[in-house]
Amino acid sequence: MTRSNTASYPSIIIIGAGFGGLGMAIKLKKAGIDSFTVLEKGSSVGGTWRDNTYPGAACDVQSHFYSYSFEPKHDWTRKFGLQHEILGYMEHCVEKYALSNHIRFSCPVSKARFDDARNQWKVTLANGEELTANVMITATGQLNQPAWPQIAGMERFTGKLFHSARWDHSYDFANKRVAVIGTGASAIQFVPELAKTVKSLNLFQRSAPWVLPKPDRPFRPWEQSLFRAVPAWDRLYRYLIYWKNESRALAVTKFKGLLGIFARQARREARNHVTNQEKLKHVIPDYQIGCKRILISNDWYPAINQANVRLVTDAIDHIDTDGVVTRDGQHYPVDAIVCGTGFKASDFLAPMEISGRAGMSLNKAWEAGASAFKGITVSGFPNLFMLYGPNTNLAHNSIVFMLESQIRYVLDALEALKKYPGSAMDVREDRQERFSSVVQEGLEHSVWSSGCSSWYLDANGKNTVNWPGFTFTYRLATRRVDTADYQFIDPPRNA
Numbered sequence: 001m002t003r004s005n006t007a008s009y010p011s012i013i014i015i016g017a018g019f020g021g022l023g024m025a026i027k028l029k030k031a032g033i034d035s036f037t038v039l040e041k042g043s044s045v046g047g048t049w050r051d052n053t054y055p056g057a058a059c060d061v062q063s064h065f066y067s068y069s070f071e072p073k074h075d076w077t078r079k080f081g082l083q084h085e086i087l088g089y090m091e092h093c094v095e096k097y098a099l100s101n102h103i104r105f106s107c108p109v110s111k112a113r114f115d116d117a118r119n120q121w122k123v124t125l126a127n128g129e130e131l132t133a134n135v136m137i138t139a140t141g142q143l144n145q146p147a148w149p150q151i152a153g154m155e156r157f158t159g160k161l162f163h164s165a166r167w168d169h170s171y172d173f174a175n176k177r178v179a180v181i182g183t184g185a186s187a188i189q190f191v192p193e194l195a196k197t198v199k200s201l202n203l204f205q206r207s208a209p210w211v212l213p214k215p216d217r218p219f220r221p222w223e224q225s226l227f228r229a230v231p232a233w234d235r236l237y238r239y240l241i242y243w244k245n246e247s248r249a250l251a252v253t254k255f256k257g258l259l260g261i262f263a264r265q266a267r268r269e270a271r272n273h274v275t276n277q278e279k280l281k282h283v284i285p286d287y288q289i290g291c292k293r294i295l296i297s298n299d300w301y302p303a304i305n306q307a308n309v310r311l312v313t314d315a316i317d318h319i320d321t322d323g324v325v326t327r328d329g330q331h332y333p334v335d336a337i338v339c340g341t342g343f344k345a346s347d348f349l350a351p352m353e354i355s356g357r358a359g360m361s362l363n364k365a366w367e368a369g370a371s372a373f374k375g376i377t378v379s380g381f382p383n384l385f386m387l388y389g390p391n392t393n394l395a396h397n398s399i400v401f402m403l404e405s406q407i408r409y410v411l412d413a414l415e416a417l418k419k420y421p422g423s424a425m426d427v428r429e430d431r432q433e434r435f436s437s438v439v440q441e442g443l444e445h446s447v448w449s450s451g452c453s454s455w456y457l458d459a460n461g462k463n464t465v466n467w468p469g470f471t472f473t474y475r476l477a478t479r480r481v482d483t484a485d486y487q488f489i490d491p492p493r494n495a
Contacts, residue, residue, distance in 0.1 A: 064076065177335045387410075
């Protein structure tokens with residue numbers, strides 16, 4: 001562990017070097033706290049932006065708002081950032097804030113246990129090495145574990161098969177027969193790119209996504225110069241993006257009737273680009289718009305309309321040695337299968353095994369569904385703080401804004417701990433339950449509860465992912481730590 005010159009600050013382990021982990025590390029340094037180590041399972045920083053390198057990978061939140069408020073980037077090439085540019089921004093932050101010495105790469109965490117006798121977290125790496133710290137901050141994200149489809153016979157396929165989040169760039173798709181399973185946010189981006197080079201593409205769709213046009217374009221050189229020369233304009237531009245995005249929360253949480261405007265726009269977009277009437281029948285969803293993630297793209301419908309793209313809506317029965325077989329008995333011979341089936345978003349902190357006070361398992365505590373006080377702390381797990389925890393995901397704005405709110409809250413918690421060296425703060429169970437009840441009540445009236453199945457819901461059908469309101473209300477709720485929400489556990493004697 002890196003040790004602080006200021007003994008009153010607790011030692012800290014941060015798990016994950018994506019936007020959350022790096023932002024937390026930067027803010028710790030800005031606060032004069034050096035007693036932290038970042039554990040990263042990969043060989044470099046970036047999280048989901050390191051892992052998802054598929055063709056066409058880009059963000060669906062505007063560049064200027066999908067970045068730290070304290071570290072503006074004036075030379076974004078496009079209104080919506082591309083994968084390599086976002087990753088480059090994160091690498092720039094590591095260099096500028098001298099984080100390299102704090103990060104340990106290729107260090108996946110297998111388990112973490114709270115030591116009641118010492119008020120410390122004991123973190124065990126996959127190689128068996130054990131580290132200790134007073135505070136553990138998890139920043140593992142919600143989009144880090146690929147969700148593989150449960151289809152019989154996948155192991156029998158003799159061609160190339162991989163998940164879009166683990167793209168095999170060594171494989172040449174030119175003139176290949178390809179199957180893509182899934183039509184979610186990743187497929188929306190890579191299918192149009194694949195369609196340009198493959199011989200044929202069989203797109204297996206379980207349910208159609210709602211797709212709106214993407215208001216994207218390159219920034220002109222004079223615009224980049226203006227952002228750089230007039231910081232106030234850069235701040236105003238970011239401010240305008242925030243409120244434009246924030247207004248969408250009204251539609252998804254309060255006034256669902258407003259979503260009809262977007263539905264009409266999506267239908268019009270499909271009809272303008274998909275001339276094949278059989279395909280058109282299957283690309284317009286039959287569920288309430290917004291119930292699943294609304295996607296944005298300018299080339300999805302034109303790609304669907306291409307002659308070499310076949311839209312398959314019959315359910316897959318199994319996979320054999322050389323193709324995909326649907327339940328109606330149709331066999332689709334292919335050379336490669338790409339699974340665009342998303343992530344295990346509701347499996348928070350998995351596959352790590354987390355044990356709290358008296359050996360309580362986090363899996364046990366969450367057996368009825370993941371929940372956390374303000375999405376950050378869990379009763380029975382002292383000095384554990386989560387970034388991007390349960391019910392802090394968004395469907396209308398930038399998660400980086402939410403992360404910065406959480407980071408500020410954690411910093412305030414560290415200030416509280418500094419006053420009581422060696423102590424541990426454990427959120428009171430009644431405060432957590434009250435907060436979770438309010439969240440779930442808000443979700444009951446949202447569009448996400450309109451009857452569809454989505455990755456927002458866990459195995460029990462509970463929405464453990466989304467925040468049911470405005471981001472400014474979340475920021476207000478996390479502006480400071482109310483110590484009355486916590487029980488402070490005194491340091492053990494003779495520890």
